[in-house]
Amino acid sequence: MHFTAEHWANKAERPDEILRDEQGITALANQAFAGDPNMVDLATYASELTNAEVTDIILSMSKPYDSELYYRDGGMVDAADYDRYKASLNLAELPDTVVMQFGIILQRADMRTWPTDDVVFKSQETFDLDRFQENALFPADVVAVLHESTDGQWCFVQSFNYAAWVRKDNIAIGRRSELLDYKNTARFLVVTGSKVTTNFNPHAPMISELQLDMGIRLPLADLDDVAHNVDGQDPGASHAVRLPVRNENGELEFRTALIARSQDVRQGYLPFTRRNIVEQAFKFLGERYGWGHSYNARDCTGLVAEVYKTFGIHLPRNSEQQGNSPIGDSVQFTAETSEEEKLSAIVSADVGDLLYSTGHVMLYLGSVDDMPYVIHDLSGFGWAGEDGEVQEAVLNGVSVTPLMRLHSSRDTTYFEEIYAIKKIR
Numbered sequence: 001m002h003f004t005a006e007h008w009a010n011k012a013e014r015p016d017e018i019l020r021d022e023q024g025i026t027a028l029a030n031q032a033f034a035g036d037p038n039m040v041d042l043a044t045y046a047s048e049l050t051n052a053e054v055t056d057i058i059l060s061m062s063k064p065y066d067s068e069l070y071y072r073d074g075g076m077v078d079a080a081d082y083d084r085y086k087a088s089l090n091l092a093e094l095p096d097t098v099v100m101q102f103g104i105i106l107q108r109a110d111m112r113t114w115p116t117d118d119v120v121f122k123s124q125e126t127f128d129l130d131r132f133q134e135n136a137l138f139p140a141d142v143v144a145v146l147h148e149s150t151d152g153q154w155c156f157v158q159s160f161n162y163a164a165w166v167r168k169d170n171i172a173i174g175r176r177s178e179l180l181d182y183k184n185t186a187r188f189l190v191v192t193g194s195k196v197t198t199n200f201n202p203h204a205p206m207i208s209e210l211q212l213d214m215g216i217r218l219p220l221a222d223l224d225d226v227a228h229n230v231d232g233q234d235p236g237a238s239h240a241v242r243l244p245v246r247n248e249n250g251e252l253e254f255r256t257a258l259i260a261r262s263q264d265v266r267q268g269y270l271p272f273t274r275r276n277i278v279e280q281a282f283k284f285l286g287e288r289y290g291w292g293h294s295y296n297a298r299d300c301t302g303l304v305a306e307v308y309k310t311f312g313i314h315l316p317r318n319s320e321q322q323g324n325s326p327i328g329d330s331v332q333f334t335a336e337t338s339e340e341e342k343l344s345a346i347v348s349a350d351v352g353d354l355l356y357s358t359g360h361v362m363l364y365l366g367s368v369d370d371m372p373y374v375i376h377d378l379s380g381f382g383w384a385g386e387d388g389e390v391q392e393a394v395l396n397g398v399s400v401t402p403l404m405r406l407h408s409s410r411d412t413t414y415f416e417e418i419y420a421i422k423k424i425r
Contacts, residue, residue: 005281009278011365011366015275016273019424025269028327028328032314032325035326036316036326036327038318039314042144042160049098050096050098051094051096054146057163061156062085071120072127088149088150090150102142102145102174103155103179104171104172104244105140105141106139106170106171108139109170110134111133111136111162111164112154118132133294136302140182140218144158145173149165152168154168157171161317173252187219189259191214191216192264192266194283195212196264197263198212198243198258199258201257204231207255214310217309220241238261239261241259243256274352278351280310284303289397300361300378301315320356323356324420328422328423329424330421330423332420333420343370343372343404349364351365353423354421356418356420357408357417359408364421372403372404378395378397380395381393383405384405390410
């Protein structure tokens, strides 16, 4: 029963109430980009930056880790390795004035700390959290391109909420106005499933069975423009969307692709209701945990961000950034907040509100006998049994859990570390 969205959605007082209409969501977006330093409006992003500005942006991301890291074979990342990574940044070739280019993402792409595919870990005991993995970008995401790596295979890019290294072959360069017009097309399709794919296309492999993750927004094509024939298939039983590709000359083009109507997509954003928040989150139930969107999955903030994108709401990347963002209304806890006061505030929260603890975010589902339950994406640590003893465990996925006994470490519970409840409505 606890693994069904309906069970928890029905606990909301008004599960189908519209929390914000289209105008309200637009106002929320304006608030986010105007008031949150971690959110970047690419429409107004600088056309030029100085050498020093770009250098600072890159080095704020690409810097040695603050603890020991290990490769999969057990070798430790040493000073020589970091020298090699630093050399790959190509900072000596930055001009005095960097003229900004703009690009669009062609397929799901990793964002990396350094321009490398090297995989590293904090411990030799677990190989799940690649510490050079930062985030992911998705097809049709627009980015500002600031710099290229020494080998010319990577670009340092700024998205709407993050800056890191992305493989160059995942990006097509275009004019900023063209890319933003494409993104802001009035008629659009939103991916509402955890993952969907375009139809198989034998004539255009670059858009054939292309994976599209939750929250992606794609312009709808005009069926009259495609003459009711898209690469040999009638589009009537599908949605026709426009996807970015690179042509044979390496230039940006937009090509029509089909997404079957049987796939979990819809025209326009989902109505912003508590029921829809819960139902969207449950579409990830059981997915393996993916630190920084690794493993073709996502982490705790990725889950929350993708859910909210289906309503047209964009959030910062990291949990601390989200938890302290001016977006929405927050209830903040301090060291002086008693356990009773915190628990009372949590059980009084609405279904779909967000609970932020140190380095983590959970989506509140409701309470059973005053026991709060959450759905979240976590690698875990364990929980306290009836006897109070902590049972170590690896969850490594999206799950529904009771909150109070869940431990983030042997000595600390997630409940103890909760510092904010965020209400986006």
